Amino acid sequence: DAGVIQSPRHEVTEMGQEVTLRCKPISGHNSLFWYRQTMMRGLELLIYFNNNVPIDDSGMPEDRFSAKMPNASFSTLKIQPSEPRDSAVYFCASSSGTQETQYFGPGTRLLVL
């Protein structure tokens, strides 16, 4: 298995631009998680889906952030408009169920200038 796939791996954009991060979970996994990692705040859960349905989005910072999972093999995290404070590494992870191992992707390193 290829593991969790994320794209792009690196993104540099200017403040105010829209950013879309993409994730392909491991086939057969029914839970998908979006995390953000910064030095200041550590690893934060933004949102997670179960069977393509958003279950907990309490970690989404504000309305500028949105996430979708149109099918079992694809999810997006969108930031519009982006701000410099959104600069971070964004990870996608998937698992096969409650308290099962979460498999993380390689992350997308986002820099907003």
Add this chain to the structure above:
Amino acid sequence: QQQVKQSPQSLIVQKGGISIINCAYENTAFDYFPWYQQFPGKGPALLIAIRPDVSEKKEGRFTISFNKSAKQFSLHIMDSQPGDSATYFCAASDGNTDKLIFGTGTRLQVFP
């Protein structure tokens, strides 16, 4: 109550030494305690996990010790190696959610 407190923030150990990272929690509903290891430029990966029905779990050089009454658990790395240099995260969850509550991470550096 949903927090998991992790210490120390950073740890420097000589090769062959024992590395110890501690975590504490408040939520008594937590019943699953994994540790994740993250190398620079990579995503975290599961290292070892424990449930509260046992007080200790060992996998190779890695051991989790669990103290239910104190609501604490710790990771011990025996015979630490330079290849163990990474950031370690403890986490916790209850059976009602897929959500993991992560600690703040410990950066371990093992010097030869």
